[in-house]
């Protein structure tokens with residue numbers, strides 16, 4: 001069994017190798033450890049190894065981990081589907097939301113952010129694989145929500161996020177990533193705000209994502225190991 005320290009090092013090495021192969025700088029790719037299902041203790045260990053930001057997929061779990069680790073200067077990134085009744089709690093506890101996929105959620109988050117006098121970086125979640133089981137906007141719906149964000153000034157648009165198809169067929173995954181790059185480039189040219197970020201790539205497909213220009217890879221299992229308890 002590898003330790004969490006060894007697993008983090010091996011993920012960092014994979015990222016370095018992928019960047020080298022793609023002719024990119026490692027500083028262009030942010031590693032976001034996804035701590036969902038894992039306890040505050042593991043997060044504390046990773047914080048000690050230099051990780052400052054963590055991803056979660058449930059608002060309640062994010063809020064309780066943030067509270068348990070209040071003594072550390074961490075930032076929290078929400079990756080899950082936002083139910084509007086949780087928008088206030090999210091606004092108070094998270095620093096970034098990578099899965100915005102409706103104007104309704106944007107409006108609820110704007111109200112929460114006003115109430116707590118904060119702002120939040122947001123990425124729009126895109127369903128780039130067309131799988132019915134996935135959340136996210138269809139690619140053709142993205143420009144409209146991107147335009148609408150000017151009405152929610154506490155939300156700072158930063159880019160796009162996707163979960164690629166869950167398949168060993170690299171061509172299908174690559175097609176998802178290509179869709180994302182084209183969309184991001186279109187938003188950068190046509191929509192108000194900053195649309196630089198491409199959050200794509202997880203434990204199984206981070207190399208391919210980096211080859212396609214990912215600026216953030218979200219890694220759970222390869223760092224934390226399989227879910228314990």
Ligand SMILES: *Cc1c(COP(=O)(O)O)cnc(C)c1O
Pocket residue numbers: 034036057079080163202203204218219220221222
């Ligand atoms: C869980 C999760 C991840 C991490 O997935 P792994 O395959 O465990 O690396 C990344 N992104 C989102 C949105 C997730 O929910």
